[in-house]
Amino acid sequence: MPDDASHEPIPRELLRVILVACxxxxxxxxxxxxxxxxxxxxxxxxxxxxxxxxxxVTGYLLALTLVLPxxxxxxxxxxxxxxxxxxxxxxxxxxVLCATAWSAASLVLFRVLQGAVGGLLAPLTQTLAxxxxxxxxxxxxxxxxxxxxxxxxxFGPVLGGLLLERLSFRWLFxxxxxxxxxxxxxxxxxxxxxxxxxxxxxxxxGLALLSPGIGLFTFAVSSAGHARGLTPRSAWPLALAAAxxxxxxxxxxxxxxxxxxxxxxFRHGAVTAALATxxxxxxxxxxxxxxxxxxxxxxxxxxxxxxxxLLAPQGLGMLLTLPQIGKITDRFENGKIVIAGVVTTLLGTxxxxxxxxxxxxxxxxxxxxxxGAGLGATGTPALAAAYKCLRREELPNATTAxxxxxxxxxxxxxxxxxxxxxxxxxxxxxxxxxxxxxxxGTFCVSAxxxxxxxxxxxxxxRLRPAPTAFDAPTERGT
Numbered sequence: 001m002p003d004d005a006s007h008e009p010i011p012r013e014l015l016r017v018i019l020v021a022c023x024x025x026x027x028x029x030x031x032x033x034x035x036x037x038x039x040x041x042x043x044x045x046x047x048x049x050x051x052x053x054x055x056x057v058t059g060y061l062l063a064l065t066l067v068l069p070x071x072x073x074x075x076x077x078x079x080x081x082x083x084x085x086x087x088x089x090x091x092x093x094x095x096v097l098c099a100t101a102w103s104a105a106s107l108v109l110f111r112v113l114q115g116a117v118g119g120l121l122a123p124l125t126q127t128l129a130x131x132x133x134x135x136x137x138x139x140x141x142x143x144x145x146x147x148x149x150x151x152x153x154x155f156g157p158v159l160g161g162l163l164l165e166r167l168s169f170r171w172l173f174x175x176x177x178x179x180x181x182x183x184x185x186x187x188x189x190x191x192x193x194x195x196x197x198x199x200x201x202x203x204x205x206g207l208a209l210l211s212p213g214i215g216l217f218t219f220a221v222s223s224a225g226h227a228r229g230l231t232p233r234s235a236w237p238l239a240l241a242a243a244x245x246x247x248x249x250x251x252x253x254x255x256x257x258x259x260x261x262x263x264x265x266f267r268h269g270a271v272t273a274a275l276a277t278x279x280x281x282x283x284x285x286x287x288x289x290x291x292x293x294x295x296x297x298x299x300x301x302x303x304x305x306x307x308x309x310l311l312a313p314q315g316l317g318m319l320l321t322l323p324q325i326g327k328i329t330d331r332f333e334n335g336k337i338v339i340a341g342v343v344t345t346l347l348g349t350x351x352x353x354x355x356x357x358x359x360x361x362x363x364x365x366x367x368x369x370x371x372g373a374g375l376g377a378t379g380t381p382a383l384a385a386a387y388k389c390l391r392r393e394e395l396p397n398a399t400t401a402x403x404x405x406x407x408x409x410x411x412x413x414x415x416x417x418x419x420x421x422x423x424x425x426x427x428x429x430x431x432x433x434x435x436x437x438x439x440x441g442t443f444c445v446s447a448x449x450x451x452x453x454x455x456x457x458x459x460x461x462r463l464r465p466a467p468t469a470f471d472a473p474t475e476r477g478t
Contacts (some may be wrong), residue, residue: 014132018144020190021128023183024088024121026148031095031118031176032060033156034163041169048104055108062215063115065407068400069210069260071123073203075396080131081191084124085184090117092180098173123399128191130387130395143325143380206248206260213244214404221412265398269459274386275405276456277338281378282409283416284345284450291417291446292352295439299357299432313365317348317372325377334381335460341381342453345374349450352443357432378453385460413449420445 035057042053074083094114101107129141163171220238252259266272292314296307328337348371351363386398424438 015144017132017190017192018129018141020183020186021084021132022125022145022148023186024084024091024180025125025145027088027091027176027179027183028118028121029148030156030159030179031114031173032064034160034172035060038160038164038169038172041164042104042107045169046104046107053104056104056111059108060111060115062218063112064119065218065404066211066215067116067119068123068214068404068407069207071120071400071403072261072396074120075124075127079193080124080128081187081193083120084128084187084191087117087121087124088180088184088187091121092177092184094118095173095176095180099170123396123403126383126387126402127395127399130399132192146376146380147319201258203258203260206252209244209248209251210260213241213248214408216241217245217408261400261404262397265394265401268386268398270385270388271398271401273335273456273459274382275402276459277378277382277453278402278406279409279412280450280453280456281375282406283413283452284349284446285375285413288349288417288443288446291421291439291442294421295352295355295436299436299439310361310365311368313368314372314375317369317374318376319372320369321373321376325380328381333461334385335457335462337381338378338457338460339454341374341377341379342451342457343374344377345371345450346447348372348374349443349447353440353447355436355440355443357436382456382460413446416449417442417446 042048042056046053078086091114094110094117097110098107098114101110125145129145132141159175160172163169163175216237220234220241248260249263252261252263256262256264266275292311293307296302296310302310325337325341348367348369351359351367355364383402386402387395421438421442424441425435
């Protein structure tokens with residue numbers, strides 16, 4: 001039954017504070033997605049091959065992942081507000097460095113620094129929203145902070161294209177500066193300071209195991225995806241990454257209280273189910289982001305600009321879902337909503353599972369809207385269920401674990417579908433019809449990976465509703 005408190009609207013002052021908290025995530029995601037349209041321009045400007053320039057994106061994404069294990073320690077050491085302001089100011093400063101790059105190598109270096117200082121903004125946003133909203137408003141808070149994540153892939157490439165059309169590529173980085181400083185100023189004024197534990201020591205042993213393990217794993221799986229299969233270049237890093245991650249788990253289990261990530265958070269069934277949902281959703285979502293544009297370009301012969309417009313309906317479907325899914329999540333069993341979201345995603349994928357070289361564009365666009373609505377309805381209730389069962393002091397640790405899993409799911413899904421597409425398209429030299437059949441088979445695999453989230457939805461249904469883990473701050477306290 002719905003909780004009567006779930007009908008209470010989010011107070012206006014609290015809403016303003018949550019919006020300030022997600023502003024940094026918006027800046028980060030716009031910067032992440034806008035640069036993708038500039039690779040050709042960067043290759044021409046620096047006279048560098050794609051093998052070098054792609055590290056402008058890959059190095060940045062790796063840096064975003066490498067710093068995640070530091071999140072719990074940084075929050076306890078600095079407090080959420082001070083860390084948030086520091087990250088935004090540093091992100092603005094490194095954006096200036098990127099704009100002044102004089103070579104491809106210097107730009108890659110500055111982008112790695114930019115990713116390192118910005119990588120904590122996304123988990124910070126999640127933690128702040130959870131602390132401010134409290135369990136009874138958790139679904140709506142998660143829905144609000146999801147908007148920048150979902151809107152950036154729609155608007156980021158458009159913004160990047162407009163800047164490149166009229167200005168130098170350097171403005172792709174300079175536009176971050178005023179936005180970042182504005183976000184830092186708003187955060188310093190509006191966000192609560194957060195609790196601090198200044199005597200917290202950094203777990204250097206855990207950091208030496210976990211961060212390289214995550215980085216090597218991401219690099220190896222991404223390399224396997226680019227090579228359309230496992231090669232010696234990706235096999236050795238993958239084996240070393242597995243060894244480092246296993247060593248970290250064994251070490252963290254021996255000393256949970258001082259470990260970089262306290263693995264006892266997985267004792268919460270809702271947290272484990274949410275992580276499984278995030279992983280399966282990343283498989284389906286990020287893997288399809290690789291395959292969808294390739295279908296439009298290779299089978300249908302569309303340009304990059306037209307392909308971007310044809311992909312926009314999926315983002316639109318996500319944005320249409322969010323305003324209602326937050327309210328629904330706060331009122332009904334989250335497991336049922338996750339299952340409904342997965343089923344909707346599968347329905348939106350059906351047309352692509354039977355796609356041909358003549359499938360009407362209107363049918364594919366409508367399917368993408370449905371698919372986007374399903375994806376938007378899957379992640380929010382799962383994350384809300386996880387945060388509802390946590391105590392306030394557990395939030396930074398759980399957020400670290402959730403973000404690590406989300407980041408790892410992206411390269412796994414992308415590499416898996418890249419390998420599947422390569423194998424299915426080997427015999428597709430006869431023409432567009434055979435190639436379209438290969439894409440249809442790849443979308444079937446994508447749907448199967450996404451359908452695994454049904455099991456985590458069923459697990460959430462079996463869990464008893466979690467008691468209120470912490471009280472939402474009063475309007476005055478925000």
